[in-house]
Amino acid sequence: MGLGGCIILIAVGAILAFATNWHLNGVDLHLVGFILMVVGLIGVATFSSIARRRRVVMPPAPVVEEERHHHHHRDGYGDGYGI
Template sequence: MGLGGCIILIAVGAVLTFATDWHMKGVNIPVVGLILMVVGVIGVTTFSSIARRRRIVVPPTPVVEGKPDHHRLDGYSDGYGA
């Protein structure tokens, strides 16, 4: 389940807990909403910890110090030689 699914679970759970006044025999709707919200929060934390581990760290490029080789006097390196 991705991040979007977890957020949808949290939203549906909040609606069931706080915005409905349905009464079903044998089912406590606010408790079902709380369970959905808890599962959504667990999913978000799991998803974020897995995403943090997947980050790729690129090592810095080593700096090569040396004399530049673009000032040769052979007549061809300046683009005009023939």
């Protein structure tokens, strides 16, 4: 489950816990809402810690400049052929 799924769990849990007054026999919807919110928060914490561990900062690669020798040929053949 990704970050979006965890946020949906939190939202559905908050709706069940705070915005409903339905009554089902044998089911406490407010408790179910709180449980969903807690599971969603645990998921967000887990997801963020995994994402933080994956984000490894690599040092910048050294820049290697090639030294090129430019030979100027008047005949237009710069590769050595036709000299």
